[in-house]
Amino acid sequence: MRRCAKCGKKAQVFLPQHRLSLCGEHYIEWFENRVERTIREFRMFSRWDKILVAVSGGKDSLSLWQALIKLGYDADGFHINLGIGNYSEMSNQIALKFACKVGRTLHELHLAKEVMPVPDFRDYDKRPACSLCGTLKRYYMNKVAKELGYSVVATGHNLDDESAVLFSNALSWNIEYLERQYPVLPEENGFVKKVKPLCKVSEKESALYAVLSGIEYVEDECPMAQGATTIDYKLYLSQLEEKMPGIKLRFYSEFLRKLYPILKTQEQKAKLQKCKVCGEPSISDICSVCKLKIKISSRKYIHDQHGE
Structure with missing residues (x-):
């Protein structure tokens, strides 16, 4: 039986990539400390910043929001209702319920009122719905943050997301995207600073934090994401992770340490x-x-x- 490395109680969590066993209480502490270390490592923001957390209703964004609040940051939420039937309605209700629970403000925007529901895009544009949805979410996150006086937008992109995107861009050597794949995009040219405090936290670690913290979240994947190649890349990398624990973190961290600085010196901004x-x-x-x-x-x- 594994024992917690902190208190010696029966372990509820084993993290093979870190060779660490923890009880529920100390896992929550470990997760929050890891988020704090990531914030400091990349100088994402301070406790004087007003932070707007992009909240989907899923485990990552809600885990991030709770961790930031517990760490003492001034963080409110921003939820975009995508108009995807029951999925969006459930996401919206869970986000509202969580905001009430933690006593923070949740700003809401309904895409149907601003443009149209995401499923209707197929009648007007040939681009994949996920591509259009991503463009609209980035646009409104930036616009609303500026209008409401927030200095930073924080998203719940986790290590699985970042390593899958990195893998995709490396396969095609998409330099333009690789140049921008950094957990901090600075404030400039009308853009609010954007950060990814969960970039070194895996999807499983985020889910464990949500479960152990009693966070209710939407478990279903977005129905519009079916068939997306990113899902396949995540699966391939997860299979590698099973055989070589820590490979995703090494892949992503070594890119940031070795290749990104080279790309940054050659970047030509539009x-x-x-x-x-x-x-x-x-x-x-x-x-x-x-x-x-x-x-x-x-x-x-x-x-x-x-x-x-």
């Missing part, structure tokens, strides 16, 4: 300007979100005229 429609930063006169809105409005107008 020239940005203000979107003529909404004022948000854009590489062209009109940003991608406003272009999407214009396309949707035009298609609706043509459809209405045809219908008449």
